[in-house]
Amino acid sequence: MSLLEVNKMSVNFGGIKPVSELDLHIEQGELIGLIGPNGAGKTTVFNLLTGVYTPTEGSITFDGERIDRLKTHQIVKKGITRTFQNIRLFKQMTVIDNVKVAFNNRLSYNTVEGILRLPRYKKQEEWLQEEAMKLLRIFELDGYANELSMNLPYGKQRKLEIARALAGKPKLLLLDEPAAGMNPNETNELMHTIKMIRDEFGIAILLIEHDMHLVMSICERLVVIDYGNVIARGTPEEVQNNEKVIGAYLGQA
Numbered sequence: 001m002s003l004l005e006v007n008k009m010s011v012n013f014g015g016i017k018p019v020s021e022l023d024l025h026i027e028q029g030e031l032i033g034l035i036g037p038n039g040a041g042k043t044t045v046f047n048l049l050t051g052v053y054t055p056t057e058g059s060i061t062f063d064g065e066r067i068d069r070l071k072t073h074q075i076v077k078k079g080i081t082r083t084f085q086n087i088r089l090f091k092q093m094t095v096i097d098n099v100k101v102a103f104n105n106r107l108s109y110n111t112v113e114g115i116l117r118l119p120r121y122k123k124q125e126e127w128l129q130e131e132a133m134k135l136l137r138i139f140e141l142d143g144y145a146n147e148l149s150m151n152l153p154y155g156k157q158r159k160l161e162i163a164r165a166l167a168g169k170p171k172l173l174l175l176d177e178p179a180a181g182m183n184p185n186e187t188n189e190l191m192h193t194i195k196m197i198r199d200e201f202g203i204a205i206l207l208i209e210h211d212m213h214l215v216m217s218i219c220e221r222l223v224v225i226d227y228g229n230v231i232a233r234g235t236p237e238e239v240q241n242n243e244k245v246i247g248a249y250l251g252q253a
Ligand SMILES: Nc1ncnc2c1ncn2[C@@H]1O[C@H](COP(=O)(O)OP(=O)(O)OP(=O)(O)O)[C@@H](O)[C@H]1O
Pocket: 013, 016, 018, 036, 037, 038, 039, 040, 041, 042, 043, 044, 045
């Protein structure tokens, strides 16, 4: 069984169907690109996978369990985390605190232990600090740990968002246009970061991205959607030469 199995998933908003009968399978450790023209339904797919929307038809099975009726925080606990098209960091918090909050669902002290700062709280706080620093080091953000996140350069804010998503220890990471707004150097660095995550963390990644060079360079398989329907699947080479795909992108121009 695949890590993620989406079968005939649709969502209907008062007659509009941004996603229609979508099938999607992702295996452990795969790096898959979800591409398509503007308004094709890509972000809606992410919102369905993460419980922001509930599918009106079809099913989502993750790690052998149905998740399509679960709430977002329950899905995070099952092992799916994401980043957003527009950066959603806690701007007024430090870099390390942005990562620490995401470890929350892995802590086990209760409120009283927290308020009284009892030993279990202290031990977990130390663990939290170490784990958060480890993640920051991997992303070369440890030097910025105590800066406010809003003061980081744009590319580093994007990296921090990914680091925060990894703090939840996902089995599947969803990245929504991580290269949006980046300059070519930042995009290049991001490409290495995404590859590194997959190799070091051994997790599956589903990537929405308009930067075709990035997508074609790092994804093993691509799924192309248009008007909420899958119009092509395959390796980057196969998809690049697919007439329906070319037509969909030209139609946009
Ligand atoms: N809650 C909603 N109610 C009504 N329509 C919606 C809702 N959410 C999304 N849509 C519509 O679904 C379509 C797909 O939007 P979506 O944001 O998923 O596309 P996208 O492929 O991510 O586009 P982009 O590449 O521009 O980010 C759009 O026409 C959008 O207006």
